[in-house]
Amino acid sequence: MVNYSSGSPRPDTPQGDEGPGADDRRDAAPAVRAQGLTVVRGPRTVLRDLDFTVPRGRITGLLGPSGCGKSTLMRAVVGTQAKVTGTLDVLGSPAGHPTLRTRIGYVTQAPSVYDDLTVRQNLDYFAAILDPGRAAADRRHENVTRAIADVDLTTHADALAGNLSGGQRSRVSLAVALLGTPELLVLDEPTVGLDPVLRRDLWQLFHTLAAERGTTLLISSHVMDEAERCHRLLLMRAGEILADDTPDALRARTGSDTVEAAFLHLVDAAIAAGRTKETTR
Numbered sequence: 001m002v003n004y005s006s007g008s009p010r011p012d013t014p015q016g017d018e019g020p021g022a023d024d025r026r027d028a029a030p031a032v033r034a035q036g037l038t039v040v041r042g043p044r045t046v047l048r049d050l051d052f053t054v055p056r057g058r059i060t061g062l063l064g065p066s067g068c069g070k071s072t073l074m075r076a077v078v079g080t081q082a083k084v085t086g087t088l089d090v091l092g093s094p095a096g097h098p099t100l101r102t103r104i105g106y107v108t109q110a111p112s113v114y115d116d117l118t119v120r121q122n123l124d125y126f127a128a129i130l131d132p133g134r135a136a137a138d139r140r141h142e143n144v145t146r147a148i149a150d151v152d153l154t155t156h157a158d159a160l161a162g163n164l165s166g167g168q169r170s171r172v173s174l175a176v177a178l179l180g181t182p183e184l185l186v187l188d189e190p191t192v193g194l195d196p197v198l199r200r201d202l203w204q205l206f207h208t209l210a211a212e213r214g215t216t217l218l219i220s221s222h223v224m225d226e227a228e229r230c231h232r233l234l235l236m237r238a239g240e241i242l243a244d245d246t247p248d249a250l251r252a253r254t255g256s257d258t259v260e261a262a263f264l265h266l267v268d269a270a271i272a273a274g275r276t277k278e279t280t281r
């Protein structure tokens with residue numbers, strides 16, 4: 001586990017996250033490095049020749065419209081996607097390497113919880129798989145209690161998962177991913193269906209994980225205002241990466257006030273470039 005200074009600040013937004021440890025993180029090799037990453041699903045090339053990096057200890061937002069390939073990219077990073085070509089290194093090993101299993105937490109869009117177990121029983125079950133044996137019982141109890149508190153479900157710890165709301169069930173899935181204190185957390189649209197207060201609280205948790213535990217977070221969303229909360233952004237469209245930059249740099253580069261406006265600017269530029277290519281053929 002990479003552990004950075006626990007004295008780092010806790011920003012709610014990325015601006016000003018220059019506390020102790022920030023330089024170390026930037027200097028470290030990236031958590032994810034892709035070169036020429038291509039994925040074919042069925043008859044279609046869904047990701048086309050992508051080059052990008054995900055820096056360690058930071059929050060990288062993966063944004064783009066529905067169907068552009070965000071989930072496919074995440075599945076490639078966690079090693080569950082077939083027909084991946086090119087280079088994809090994750091935490092220093094090829095994506096999908098068995099040693100990465102305990103170092104990565106992955107939360108899919110569909111919550112993976114047992115409805116007939118309580119929140120705590122769900123967590124106890126997964127904790128027992130991660131850290132088995134009687135000798136680890138106290139540690140497991142501590143980790144389960146911490147993970148439940150992390151996602152703000154302490155008051156629902158004894159509720160059946162089947163009786164929770166959609167947003168609460170998603171948070172149980174997130175708690176499962178947090179059990180093993182992963183170095184890399186890959187979250188596929190974790191805030192879908194959550195009210196504004198919960199969304200804000202979850203983003204605060206993501207910033208705390210990055211600043212205090214040195215966790216690298218790769219978070220997908222198609223809500224552009226969430227982009228403003230990320231340290232870095234990968235903007236996608238139709239299986240390609242339009243931009244790999246900070247929100248500030250993106251706004252400055254495109255002369256836009258918001259990341260949403262910057263994204264639209266880049267989409268228009270890509271469409272215009274495509275048209276030019278067509279007419280010069």
Ligand SMILES: Nc1ncnc2c1ncn2[C@@H]1O[C@H](COP(=O)(O)OP(=O)(O)OP(=O)(O)O)[C@@H](O)[C@H]1O
Binds near residue numbers: 065069
């Ligand atoms: N099992 C599959 N077989 C063939 N094509 C697929 C399969 N799953 C997804 N696709 C296609 O791959 C493309 C990318 O899908 P993906 O789920 O990665 O997009 P996404 O950006 O995550 O979308 P969303 O935001 O709606 O979840 C889509 O065009 C989709 O139709």
